[in-house]
Amino acid sequence: MNSQPEQSVSVIDIVKQVMSVVFVVAGVAAFYYFSDIQLVYRVLCLVAMLLVVVGVLYTTVLGKSVWGFVLESRMEVRKVVWPTRDETMRTTLMVLAMVSIVGVVLWVLDIALYTGVRYLTGQGG
Structure with a gap:
């Protein structure tokens, strides 16, 4: 584990996180609103929206710390004797x-x- 001091969260990060939640909700709502469009296209649009949201969240301090946790977890799993x-x-x-x-x-x-x-x-x- 890293013992780095906690970094301050900027207003831009908070705005990015809130907008990400709004985009996810809008994407799910659009998925059901456009039910007359073929399912494959709606799923592709929803996946694209989620990828954009993940990309935006990665640019925040919280996103980078979560990604660091995932990488450290992968290293720990490799050490397990199955x-x-x-x-x-x-x-x-x-x-x-x-x-x-x-x-x-x-x-x-x-x-x-x-x-x-x-x-x-x-x-x-």
């Missing part, structure tokens, strides 16, 4: 076995409590 297929299968089977055992134990406990309550309330025989 389990082998055999380890994954063993762990999955162990989880399924334990869930089954706990399910049976809870089922037996439920039946015992149900029978006990019926006996105590005089509804069982």
Whole structure:
């Protein structure tokens, strides 16, 4: 993680962020308003609008910090030691076995409590 001091947010950045939200809402509204146009064209226009919004947001201080976080996250994911297929299968089977055992134990406990309550309330025989 970077231990950089927090940067001040300018008015231009705030305007860019607000306008980005407005453009996304307008793009979604236009997607539904122009429902008589073929779907592929509406989707392409919506994707183009979202790409423009992402580009504008990248020019803000918040956008650059988010992008830096994404890059650092990618580096951390590369450091992860992933389990082998055999380890994954063993762990999955162990989880399924334990869930089954706990399910049976809870089922037996439920039946015992149900029978006990019926006996105590005089509804069982």
